[in-house]
Amino acid sequence: MGMDVDALRQETPGCANRVHLNNAGAGLLSRRTLEAMTGHLRLEAAVGGYEAAAQQAGKIEQTYAAVAELVGGRAAEVALFDNSTHAWNAAFYSLGFRPGDRILTGRSEYGSNVLAYLQVAQRHGVEVVVVPDDEWGQLDTVALAGMIDERTRLIGVSHIPTGGGLVNPVAEIGRLSRAAGVPFLLDATQSVGQLPLDVTEIGCDMLTGTGRKFLRGPRGIGFLWVRSETLHQLEPPVVDIESAVWDGARGFTWQPGAKRFESWEKSYSNVLGLNEAVRQALELGLDQIARRCAELGSRLRERLDALPGVGCYDLGRERCAIVTAKVDGLSAAEVAGALAAEQVNVSVTSPEASQFDTEHRGVHPLVRFSPHYYNTEAELDRTVDVVARAGDTIARGRRESSRCFSALCGMAPTNAWPACFRAPGFGSHSWTKIFVKFSGATGGGGCVVPG
Numbered sequence: 001m002g003m004d005v006d007a008l009r010q011e012t013p014g015c016a017n018r019v020h021l022n023n024a025g026a027g028l029l030s031r032r033t034l035e036a037m038t039g040h041l042r043l044e045a046a047v048g049g050y051e052a053a054a055q056q057a058g059k060i061e062q063t064y065a066a067v068a069e070l071v072g073g074r075a076a077e078v079a080l081f082d083n084s085t086h087a088w089n090a091a092f093y094s095l096g097f098r099p100g101d102r103i104l105t106g107r108s109e110y111g112s113n114v115l116a117y118l119q120v121a122q123r124h125g126v127e128v129v130v131v132p133d134d135e136w137g138q139l140d141t142v143a144l145a146g147m148i149d150e151r152t153r154l155i156g157v158s159h160i161p162t163g164g165g166l167v168n169p170v171a172e173i174g175r176l177s178r179a180a181g182v183p184f185l186l187d188a189t190q191s192v193g194q195l196p197l198d199v200t201e202i203g204c205d206m207l208t209g210t211g212r213k214f215l216r217g218p219r220g221i222g223f224l225w226v227r228s229e230t231l232h233q234l235e236p237p238v239v240d241i242e243s244a245v246w247d248g249a250r251g252f253t254w255q256p257g258a259k260r261f262e263s264w265e266k267s268y269s270n271v272l273g274l275n276e277a278v279r280q281a282l283e284l285g286l287d288q289i290a291r292r293c294a295e296l297g298s299r300l301r302e303r304l305d306a307l308p309g310v311g312c313y314d315l316g317r318e319r320c321a322i323v324t325a326k327v328d329g330l331s332a333a334e335v336a337g338a339l340a341a342e343q344v345n346v347s348v349t350s351p352e353a354s355q356f357d358t359e360h361r362g363v364h365p366l367v368r369f370s371p372h373y374y375n376t377e378a379e380l381d382r383t384v385d386v387v388a389r390a391g392d393t394i395a396r397g398r399r400e401s402s403r404c405f406s407a408l409c410g411m412a413p414t415n416a417w418p419a420c421f422r423a424p425g426f427g428s429h430s431w432t433k434i435f436v437k438f439s440g441a442t443g444g445g446g447c448v449v450p451g
């Protein structure tokens with residue numbers, strides 16, 4: 001059965017207000033997820049937090065099974081965290097590095113993961129090696145095969161990067177890691193909820209994901225899946241009364257399974273929201289979701305690429321719903337501001353967060369569009385129209401703000417941004433705010449200037 005996009009939009013309150021193309025940031029909650037969360041908060045308020053958790057114990061437990069089903073693992077292999085980064089850190093810092101160890105990663109690795117690599121490099125003399133891309137711009141698995149050696153302690157890869165539509169060839173990376181007996185830590189933060197994931201097919205040892213992005217779950221929750229057979233190689237970096245049992249004397253025993261990575265306190269409203277979001281994705285079917293996401297992504301890419309002065313920068317043989325683009329003569333923040341002024345949510349990629357990619361291509365910041373299955377083709381077309389008009393709209397905004405500032409500061413009006421806007425520390429957020437405030441696109445500008 002096909003996807004009933006209208007019905008899914010009816011069940012997504014945010015669809016009424018905005019064109020939400022920032023699912024790589026945070027997806028829109030469905031009504032049922034919202035109900036699961038607010039219902040639990042109301043229960044906590046009515047009967048007490050611990051008592052509410054006890055009443056919902058069955059459903060809380062089901063969340064582990066739901067996440068396990070989503071990635072093709074077992075419930076005992078799942079641990080919950082407050083975000084994906086902490087889940088990833090729990091796995092990574094469990095490895096125990098020694099001087100001379102090597103970490104192999106890709107150009108599209110997520111910034112926080114790279115910072116952790118750099119920390120163990122500084123602390124333990126580990127070498128961080130960036131595997132080059134192939135001709136498609138995805139991690140080059142032939143090069144990887146030649147780089148794995150007896151010093152390799154970890155292969156760490158982002159399935160989909162934060163700043164582009166690339167889908168890395170993870171099953172081949174997994175095959176190589178298993179053949180070499182090297183642990184493979186997969187950051188699936190941008191792929192979970194967008195693509196089908198099967199840890200057996202992928203062959204990773206550890207996988208991390210977040211609730212809020214393509215899964216459409218709450219903010220403030222993430223998860224780690226760890227293969228049972230890999231557990232003996234890992235020592236969690238921290239311990240608490242959830243992850244271990246104090247044996248009554250001067251020792252402790254780790255909890256069985258992935259529980260040993262968790263801490264005791266959790267937001268159960270988020271846990272129950274995650275449960276609902278994962279179940280909804282499973283009911284819709286990840287194959288169907290992936291198909292629609294890819295279709296919307298390529299439609300948007302094609303239409304943007306067809307605009308004069310606009311280009312898309314997504315790498316990879318396989319591409320997903322993340323679309324990154326640049327408009328000649330405009331900064332990414334200006335384009336994002338023009339879209340925000342028309343109630344279209346997008347975001348902007350950061351050169352600092354993707355430095356391996358930046359060193360290589362130097363294309364960031366880019367405008368990042370990330371539709372989900374509940375977006376319509378008409379919404380994408382409207383977005384493309386706003387981008388096509390962005391140059392004119394921004395020129396109008398510049399003229400307007402220049403007029404305001406010239407009136408305020410006694411400067412001659414100019415079509416360029418006034419010099420004070422180019423002062424150090426005047427960042428892209430300020431540009432966007434000023435643009436939204438003064439642009440005619442807000443419906444009249446924000447400044448009345450005599451004359």
Ligand SMILES: Cc1ncc(COP(=O)(O)O)c(C=O)c1O
Nearest residue numbers: 083084085110158161162189210
């Ligand atoms: C590829 C990737 N990995 C990890 C993260 C971090 O996820 P979280 O913010 O849930 O810690 C992000 C967030 O954007 C991401 O895009």
